[in-house]
Amino acid sequence: MTSRRSTASLAASPVLVGAVAILVTCIAVLIAVQANSGLPFVPTYDVRAEIPGGSNLVVGNEVRIGGFRVGAVDRIEPAVSRSGRAVAVIHMKIEKKYAPIPEDTELAIRPRSALGLKYIELTPGSSRRTLQAGETLPLAQSSKPIELDEFFSTFDDEMRQNQRTAIDGYGTALAGRGQSINEAIEDFVPFMRHLEPVMRNLSDERTELRNLFPELREFSGQVAPVADTYADLFGNMAGTFEALSRHEEAFRGAIERAPGTLEAGIESFPVQRPFLRDAGDLAAKLEPVAEELERSLPIVADAFEEGAPVLDKAPPFYQRTANVFEAVERLTENPNTLLALRDLDRTLEVAAPLVEYVAPYQTVCNYWVYYWTGIGEHVSEPVRGGTVQRTNLKSDNRVQDNRLSSSEAEVPVDVPADEDPHTATEPNREPKQALHGGAYAPAIDAQGNADCVVGQRGYLEGPMAPGGRYGPNENGGQHLVWGPFDLPGLTGGTYKALELGIDNLEDVP
Numbered sequence: 001m002t003s004r005r006s007t008a009s010l011a012a013s014p015v016l017v018g019a020v021a022i023l024v025t026c027i028a029v030l031i032a033v034q035a036n037s038g039l040p041f042v043p044t045y046d047v048r049a050e051i052p053g054g055s056n057l058v059v060g061n062e063v064r065i066g067g068f069r070v071g072a073v074d075r076i077e078p079a080v081s082r083s084g085r086a087v088a089v090i091h092m093k094i095e096k097k098y099a100p101i102p103e104d105t106e107l108a109i110r111p112r113s114a115l116g117l118k119y120i121e122l123t124p125g126s127s128r129r130t131l132q133a134g135e136t137l138p139l140a141q142s143s144k145p146i147e148l149d150e151f152f153s154t155f156d157d158e159m160r161q162n163q164r165t166a167i168d169g170y171g172t173a174l175a176g177r178g179q180s181i182n183e184a185i186e187d188f189v190p191f192m193r194h195l196e197p198v199m200r201n202l203s204d205e206r207t208e209l210r211n212l213f214p215e216l217r218e219f220s221g222q223v224a225p226v227a228d229t230y231a232d233l234f235g236n237m238a239g240t241f242e243a244l245s246r247h248e249e250a251f252r253g254a255i256e257r258a259p260g261t262l263e264a265g266i267e268s269f270p271v272q273r274p275f276l277r278d279a280g281d282l283a284a285k286l287e288p289v290a291e292e293l294e295r296s297l298p299i300v301a302d303a304f305e306e307g308a309p310v311l312d313k314a315p316p317f318y319q320r321t322a323n324v325f326e327a328v329e330r331l332t333e334n335p336n337t338l339l340a341l342r343d344l345d346r347t348l349e350v351a352a353p354l355v356e357y358v359a360p361y362q363t364v365c366n367y368w369v370y371y372w373t374g375i376g377e378h379v380s381e382p383v384r385g386g387t388v389q390r391t392n393l394k395s396d397n398r399v400q401d402n403r404l405s406s407s408e409a410e411v412p413v414d415v416p417a418d419e420d421p422h423t424a425t426e427p428n429r430e431p432k433q434a435l436h437g438g439a440y441a442p443a444i445d446a447q448g449n450a451d452c453v454v455g456q457r458g459y460l461e462g463p464m465a466p467g468g469r470y471g472p473n474e475n476g477g478q479h480l481v482w483g484p485f486d487l488p489g490l491t492g493g494t495y496k497a498l499e500l501g502i503d504n505l506e507d508v509p
Contacts, residue, residue: 044071045099047092049107049120049137050081052144054088057109062119063092070098073120081139089136092120100130107142116148359508365443365452365494397430404433414462417478421461434462434479448505450493 051057054076063071071094079089094101104125112119131137155163174181202209223230244251331337396403402413412435415421424432445451462479493502502508 043096044093045096046074046133047094047101047131047135047137049090049092049142050079050087050139051090051107051109051142052087052139056116056147057088057090057118057120061117062112063094063122064119065098065101065122065124070094070122085139087139090120100132102127103129103131103135103137105131105137105141107137109143109145111145359505396433397426397428399426399428399430400432404435412480412482415479421479434481436462436481444505445490449490450497450503450505451490452493452497 057073057076059073059075061073062069063073071092073090074093075091077089077091079087081087101122102125104127106123106125108121108123109118110121111117201207396405396413398405400413402409402411404413413433415424415432415434419432421432421434426432443450443452462481465480465482492498497503
């Protein structure tokens with residue numbers, strides 16, 4: 001009794017019934033509004049995708065897999081891909097039961113109606129790795145459709161004019177040729193009859209015709225870098241074809257003999273396959289040799305070119321060589337030769353000590369070269385018709401005490417100790433002099449180490465006058481340099497001795 005009375009009182013309240021009706025209506029409207037972007041309180045699997053452009057997509061467009069709705073577009077925003085290209089990124093909410101999708105899933109934007117409504121079609125791939133929530137399908141896995149306005153925009157004024165011209169040309173070409181067209185159709189009957197076995201052979205799997213177009217694509221890719229060369233080739237072939245057209249009978253005879261040549265090739269090529277295969281292996285092994293020949297042949301060719309004149313002169317040279325050997329034979333048979341050799345041996349014994357003494361100077365210091373270098377610098381003043389000996393009067397400053405030209409000098413000319421011999425001058429601004437004699441010394445020390453003083457460059461600072469008559473004093477000997485003496489330490493060999501690695505007399509070959 002109490003329950004029935006409570007139900008009756010609830011139904012009897014118009015305010016309460018109206019409030020419930022309004023609440024149910026609001027919930028229904030909310031669900032209807034949210035239906036495009038997914039039902040509320042339904043768990044989703046959120047992923048993103050990069051697409052070339054927005055393509056008239058709007059929030060709420062369906063996401064389908066296999067034609068069935070599995071989610072909706074939640075948000076669209078602009079972005080920049082890794083390559084720096086401007087793209088659009090769509091955020092998709094997919095129902096949880098369809099998650100996850102493979103990472104190689106393909107995405108395409110499809111038209112849903114002619115009015116421009118779109119939807120997202122996902123084609124799952126075969127990858128075992130799947131996209132985690134929040135990850136993004138890359139741009140390479142997305143494709144954009146051709147819009148109707150883009151399609152119709154191809155028919156611009158220029159294209160319509162060209163299409164009108166083409167149709168007019170076809171109409172003019174076919175007008176009044178009905179009989180010819182009928183004859184062509186009649187002739188097509190035997191043509192098609194003979195074409196049938198040809199097409200049957202071409203469609204056979206053993207012909208591997210399916211590989212033709214991929215191979216043509218690779219061939220075109222390889223030819224592309226030398227397209228200009230091929231263009232020149234075909235341009236030059238025009239001259240060849242013109243020459244062939246001038247001898248029609250000979251060209252016709254060559255074509256008539258071609259079937260027999262092809263038949264012989266068909267019979268012989270299978271037999272040649274093992275040889276060609278071995279030849280290919282041989283060519284592969286000879287490739288390094290060919291590369292080396294490509295580098296060496298120019299040098300070898302130059303050698304042959306230079307050697308040919310030499311070989312032309314070889315026979316006279318061989319004749320002269322024979323004369324030399326005959327003279328040597330006569331020399332050995334002469335009794336005086338033995339006496340001369342004995343005298344030469346005695347000469348070598350006498351000259352050996354001199355050679356041993358001079359050898360260090362020539363191998364370490366090379367006095368001979370220094371001598372002729374000085375001569376070359378001395379006789380080097382160019383004049384008309386040759387060179388002359390360079391001379392210059394060396395005079396003193398006519399003011400300094402004990403100068404070189406003074407016959408009353410008491411000590412060698414020198415600069416006081418408190419003055420720099422490089423910059424010291426007299427009151428009349430003439431430079432002061434300090435006596436510098438030659439610094440000759442042995443080429444090696446007592447242990448045979450290279451110590452070539454002669455030939456070293458630079459200004460020697462005194463006093464250096466071993467055994468000199470005047471020692472350092474206020475009147476002279478402060479900057480005096482006189483020899484012979486040995487500089488402190490080892491100055492080493494000359495540049496040539498250093499180049500040859502000669503640091504000691506034992507290193508002399």
